Amino acid sequence: MEAKEIVLVISLIILIVCAVSVNLTKNLLSAVIIYLSYSSVMCIVWVLIESPDLAITEAAVGAGVSGIMLLLTLKKVKEENERISDEIEDRRTTREILESKKAEDESLGGEA
Amino acid sequence: MNSRFRQWLDGGLDEAEMIRIMDASELPDRPREEIRQEARQKKEEFLKQEEIQKEILASRERTRWFYIFVAVLSCVCLIGVLLGLVAHLPRFGVENPLTMEVVTRYVEEGLEETGAVNIVSGMILDYRAFDTLGESNVLFTALVCVLILLRADRKNMQAGREDYYKIRSDQYYDLSHDAIMRFAGMVLMPCIVLYGMYVILNGQNGPGGGFSGGAVMGAGLILSAAAFGFDTVDRIFTLRLSNIITFVSLSFYSLAKGYVFFMGANGYDNHIPKGTPGAILSGGMILPLDIAVGIVVACTMFGFYSLFRRGCIGGKTE
Numbered sequence: 001m002e003a004k005e006i007v008l009v010i011s012l013i014i015l016i017v018c019a020v021s022v023n024l025t026k027n028l029l030s031a032v033i034i035y036l037s038y039s040s041v042m043c044i045v046w047v048l049i050e051s052p053d054l055a056i057t058e059a060a061v062g063a064g065v066s067g068i069m070l071l072l073t074l075k076k077v078k079e080e081n082e083r084i085s086d087e088i089e090d091r092r093t094t095r096e097i098l099e100s101k102k103a104e105d106e107s108l109g110g111e112a
Numbered sequence: 113m114n115s116r117f118r119q120w121l122d123g124g125l126d127e128a129e130m131i132r133i134m135d136a137s138e139l140p141d142r143p144r145e146e147i148r149q150e151a152r153q154k155k156e157e158f159l160k161q162e163e164i165q166k167e168i169l170a171s172r173e174r175t176r177w178f179y180i181f182v183a184v185l186s187c188v189c190l191i192g193v194l195l196g197l198v199a200h201l202p203r204f205g206v207e208n209p210l211t212m213e214v215v216t217r218y219v220e221e222g223l224e225e226t227g228a229v230n231i232v233s234g235m236i237l238d239y240r241a242f243d244t245l246g247e248s249n250v251l252f253t254a255l256v257c258v259l260i261l262l263r264a265d266r267k268n269m270q271a272g273r274e275d276y277y278k279i280r281s282d283q284y285y286d287l288s289h290d291a292i293m294r295f296a297g298m299v300l301m302p303c304i305v306l307y308g309m310y311v312i313l314n315g316q317n318g319p320g321g322g323f324s325g326g327a328v329m330g331a332g333l334i335l336s337a338a339a340f341g342f343d344t345v346d347r348i349f350t351l352r353l354s355n356i357i358t359f360v361s362l363s364f365y366s367l368a369k370g371y372v373f374f375m376g377a378n379g380y381d382n383h384i385p386k387g388t389p390g391a392i393l394s395g396g397m398i399l400p401l402d403i404a405v406g407i408v409v410a411c412t413m414f415g416f417y418s419l420f421r422r423g424c425i426g427g428k429t430e
């Protein structure tokens with residue numbers, strides 16, 4: 001086997017490992033970074049199978065722009081989660097208010 | 113369930129928020145009995161909703177293994193189908209008389225017919241230019257979808273969240289006053305944009321072309337927005353400018369290709385000079401089409417970033 005073919009086989013194995021481990025990762029940030037490394041390795045594979053046009057596109061879109069989009073989405077999701085946890089906190093206080101109101105109602109009803 | 117979905121779609125308040133608002137505003141000028149009854153009603157609805165939530169969670173837990181099984185099964189089926197198809201493909205680089213007819217024509221006559229040294233550019237912008245027009249439309253549709261979903265207009269923002277995009281998203285993680293970021297942007301941004309221009313202008317001679325060069329230029333714009341802040345980029349890149357150049361590029365693309373298709377279909381010569389192969393001004397319509405596609409892609413990429421980051425393109429929100 002030539003050196004080029006060995007590099008190609010190693011890159012393909014890395015691709016499969018990346019594709020499987022994206023699904024098995026619990027942490028979203030790690031998943032995004034694994035996805036970006038997938039794109040970078042894919043860029044090398046495109047060069048090795050002699051399609052430099054696709055390699056440039058893969059490097060610019062796959063590893064660059066879509067990575068930025070995914071990271072921004074991750075930031076937005078985190079903010080949304082913080083907002084939801086704030087809301088749950090609000091709900092809890094609302095329930096406490098309701099409970100105290102109920103007790104108040106009962107005491108008022110007892111007086112009437 | 114249906115009414116809840118409708119409520120979510122219309123952006124309505126849920127019960128807890130309604131009680132809060134009611135408590136704050138309507139307490140003084142209404143009879144106590146009425147408020148008490150209403151609150152009791154609300155509370156019952158609130159508790160019922162919580163029970164529904166618990167039921168949903170329990171049913172999800174029950175069907176979890178079924179979903180995992182179906183997912184693995186469909187994945188294995190897809191892998192089998194794809195591997196079976198790959199086994200039927202001809203070997204890489206081996207000539208196959210049954211499938212290579214069109215390819216042989218492209219490789220042998222491509223330089224003469226399109227004037228492009230890079231056969232891939234000759235294919236995607238000359239022989240198969242209609243497909244590339246469809247690709248541009250797909251990108252445009254994606255931008256429209258992102259605009260609908262993420263634009264910070266009145267409908268997309270719930271009550272009381274008007275400053276949400278501004279405060280949380282724009283300033284909390286803003287790195288534009290970071291010295292390292294500014295210096296790196298100053299050094300890298302011109303190189304990236306210049307490289308993008310090189311890739312676009314040499315699309316007919318070497319690897320590259322409109323889409324990849326446009327993506328590189330868009331990445332340069334994104335870097336400048338991240339390093340120098342949106343205020344700097346907004347001075348040159350406004351929504352109006354973005355609309356104008358996107359419209360001009362797309363309509364130029366459609367008109368130019370429409371002209372070429374019309375002349376070609378009716379058997380006329382289209383009178384577009386091919387130029388010397390290898391020079392920048394060569395390849396007939398390929399260079400202007402590459403420039404048009406590149407501009408659209410650069411605007412779209414930066415528009416995506418801007419919409420994801422702060423919910424608008426170029427300065428003002430509404």
